[in-house]
Amino acid sequence: MSSRLLVFLIPVIVIAIFWVMAKMERGVAHDPTHKGFFERNGTVLGVTFIVLVAFWTLFLVTLPYLYMVVESFHPKLPPMQRGGPDDVLTLEQYKSFFVTPTDGTWNTNHMSAFVFSLIASVLVTAFNFAFSYPLAYYMAQAGTAQKVRLIMLGLIVPYWVNEILRAFSLRLLLASKGLINQALMGIGITSEPIDFLSIDVGLYVGLSYAYLLVMVFPLYNAIESLDKNQIEAARDLGAPWWKIHRDVVIPYAKPGIASGCTMVFMLAAGSLAAPQFLGGPSTLWFTSIVYDFFFQAFNWPRGAAYAFILLAACIAFVMMMLRLFRVSLGETIK
């Protein structure tokens, strides 16, 4: 149990460090106009704020995450033996990602599912960016206020229909007896129905469809604040349209682009509905593997380890891309 108790100590230590730093700083530079937190908000409200925020940041965010990480370093045990002598720290769950525990061969199944999930997410992100950018630009710079509001409503309304039903609607379209195959066969392009789902077309379309809105809005927000005069100036100086975008609009909108791409990538890599309902029968998606560890194998520690591998890889990848395009993380989550 001791390693799990450690989880509760970490936030306490971090808060204590900042508290001491604040105290020391106040001792060095005393500002007479400065008001303390409770002085500014009143005691009752001040305490309420702190309790609410502490509950959220500690019990809903930090502690569960840390607890999950610690769990992933434990063996799978029946409930009675948890906390007993067999409940030791171990790397076996992480090792099982690389080497199959039963026969000692390379675990190519899971590793390739992992790589496939990341690559597919990158492709979907790139497609959504290319597809959404013209619309975001049109909304931000070219459209009238009323048109923009209509487009905005048109974008939001489909997203009130939940993810499952949207995946279902795509499945109806792409199924072998679906409308697209009927149309293709009707025109005579193919004589046999194309199985879009098993060649992963359904998966890609589903992921892109699910997170299109997440790309449009950050792009729109970023381009919207660009001064129209800059584009006019570039045009007057004779820049062709693609140069205006490459040298004026895109550099300006970079934080918004980074934010949209980060969100779509993270959501796609962690998505469950599209791969479950639109993926082909032989397609292994990484989050689906995690799902199965919880609901079929009942191996929570291994599921937790896989979840942590996914999270760490996604964060590392996003950071790397942000560094490559020279955007700071702070700008991205604004």
Place this chain on the structure above:
Amino acid sequence: MNSQSVMKGMIGFYIAIFFLYLFGPLAVMSVTAFNTPNYPTAYPFEGFTLDWFVKLWNHRAMMEGLWNSIIIGLGVVAVSVPVGLAAAIIMSQIYHRARGLFYLVTVSPVLTPGVIIGISTVIFWKDMMGMTDFTKATFYKGIILAILGQSSFVAAYSLLIIMARLQRFDRAQEEAALDLGASHPQVFWHILLPFLKPALISAAVIAFLSSFENYNTTTFAILADKTLVTVLAGEVRQGTTPTLSALAVIIIGLSLAGAIIYEVMKRREEANAERAKERAKLAERSDLGEAGAAGLK
């Protein structure tokens, strides 16, 4: 001139494709809800029927799930809006060196995959609530875990929405009220909250909708209970029936109605603002007229 109209045509075509992509699948699904075959098909249209809506109404699991979804949604609103408000206020006052870490911790749930939030919620609270038999029996329930798990990221949405408005708050108002003898709670209830009201309302709406739609976190946190979305997922996994299309038609209908009401209200508001401006202009002109007349005297 000619090239400009070509450009315009291309933009129109592109926007049409974009919205065909968004609405096409939903439109096809809607047609299947009114078609008679057992397997949802849009073409050929064999006969008009409302049977699938009756089947939906009699679908016990879905109705039970809907009820749970509403309870969870209200619970998430009740947790995440106050938490988001408190966090926004603390964010504006926190020790400057801690602000970066605070921001990172509060916004991280937005970027964390929902699957991971669901898993960590279940693992953590199973041990926390399992410490005594009483807490396990009272609190270790799907509905409560779903509220906790969803609130962890929905509160971050609330924080971002409320913070955006709080940044435009003029501290001088607060100072003025304090100078006039108001207490701190009075300033909070009578000045800050009314100022933040629009942000609080949109935070509540967003919170309810994102809770209602959530699948990734909920499917883990809900344990043996069900929500509308997890029931739907089960149905889709088993096969496809037009009953699901019927549900989608209802949701699309409600969304469209909401959007139309919003648009009408917005237009009326604009017309009112326009009229008020006209009136102000007229009043100004008559003021000037009087002043001119007065000048002549």
